[in-house]
Amino acid sequence: MAKIIVDPITRIEGHLKIEVTTENGVVKEAQSSGVLFRGMELILRDRDPRDAQRYTQRICGVCPTSHSIAATLNLDSAFGIADKIPDNGRIVRNLILGAAHIADHILHFYHLTALDYVDVTKVAGYDGNDPTLNSVKEFVQRGELAPFVPRYEGDYRLSDQMNIDALAHYVKALEMRSKAQEMLSIFGGKMPHNMGVIPGGVTETVTVDKVASFLWRLNELRDFINNVYIPDVLAVAEAYPDYFEIGAGCGNLLSYGSFDLEGDNPDLTKRKRLLKQGTVSTDLKLGSLDTSKILEYVKHSWYADSSTGKQPTQGITEPQPNKEGAYSWAKAPRYDGKVYEVGPLARMAVTYASGDPTVKDLVDSVLSRFRAGPEALFSVLGRHAARALYTKFVADSMPGWLLQLKPGEPAYVDYDIPDEATGMGLVDAARGALGHWIEIKDKRIANYQCVVPSTWNLGPKDDNGQPGPVEQALIGTKIRDESNPFEIGRIVRSFDPCLACAVHLITPKGKTLGIYKVC
């Protein structure tokens, strides 16, 4: 029996800890702990409901844009205008969200994941003239590997040339992310924490200039996605095919869908979206989305047991640190009492099961290339492939949306804040299903609850002892070398983990060295 603790698994300090117990080299138990209390919702109490869009974006450093959309859909529904958003407003929101997701998924593959599979030291053999690759080579030769940790010795399988090409793409991807962020700011006003998405629509008017600026960047990004990102993901998959069989997880997938394609249906669970709402399991049969089946459990979380089994609308945040048997600040959300994974794999699988022809073609072409059945989707590589195909699907859909915009026409509808109301905002963030719920009394926020993607994926066991999705993905995994457990990192990272909702303090070198005290 051996214990492996990976902490922190995210660089941003102290948010996600993975503890794994092995027996004969196989993971027997896994505990995923969110180690920071997040009572951000408490801040919103008694505030103007419109503050929700501004403040919930500040919860998270990597998905602020998705929070702005969820909060705004939530407010639209509470204000009774969910079916009145002008087409320009609806489409511009889609463009803002799409830009954010493209940036986020490129970042995840190249800058958070690729170095698990690409050997940066191979750049030493580069003898070409590319200044950036030569700069990387200088760094590596000086032994400065800091931007490229962690590295795992012993399981790098790409050829030298593929490693060097992938590093060049790693650098190119930095530039591509910036392009996507610029695209977002054309309609979002600023980034991060856009000001453009508001209840009633968006603040920015549509002009031909903005459409052209957006399209120019989008074309560059589509070129990169089609000719670099997707081929790189496939190349990794070809070199590491066993990762189609590792990290299957719970086998149930949940999607809230994203990108509204119609503006006159107030029901977010039924509204026509590019990515569909619903559930699938390993049989890939589509189930409809019923939000009353979402309950949050806290037996293994540091919250009072009296608050367990509640719907998000009734959610209570009652911290109880040091509670016996608890090991996480995350609650355990469950759908219909069962464990569900969320994320790009979930929304692509749900859309696939709904019969969408484009998504079916995309997914089937990858599966047939690897002579694999749909069960291969439930794996480390399945998640990476789904994320890349999703990015392509969204980017390919955006030019059509730009053409539907009507310059000069309204992008916003006026509204009154009701004295009393409830609302719900559902959207798939980059990392999966994101739900916001609001209760308004006396025109103020009486209760606000967010159920975020990472609590679905990284949450602890529930009251029935069912482990969460990441925990299940780890259990049963064979660890080849316990002192170098690269399987764990690769499995956890395939979920795009993020409990790192933003504490970052700079610690100066040493204790006082180099600090110049001003006063």
Next chain:
Amino acid sequence: MGYTKSVETEMSRRTHDNVPRVTILGIGNLLLKDEGVGVHVVQELAGIDPGCENLNIVDGGTSPDILSLVDDDVDKLIIIDAVKGGGKPGTIYRFRSDALDLDSTTPVSLHEVGVLDSLRMMALLKRQPKSTVIIGIEPKTIDHGLELSPEVEEKLPEVVRLVLREVQETHN
């Protein structure tokens, strides 16, 4: 309001080629009291309008992705953030980026693109600002809430003055 990295800004910038380019970047989480002091400072600065050409004031918020927020050709980058330096709450620090522990390797990371990683990456890409200065403020309370603690709040005017002096020095 914070700086918008938008097409329009890029266009207008080119008309002041002879003036040094300065970016002031405040980072932190507004919802965690003193953790958000960097954003409080840029909000103050945005209200003042220092009246300089080629000055960008950026609310970096909780984004760990500085690379996308700072242009290639910046002469000076001034980062404002909460810094744990061991001093009394409200202590103001000023240090250059080379005093930061850029080479330390955390045994296990997610290659998370944090502040230091972004600075490293800029060096790697040979597109780092000509100089980078970090103005740090020692936090007292990092907990859910919007307000700064009094010790930090009362230092805001001083931090603003200090930042403006940094800008002025670049212009001279």
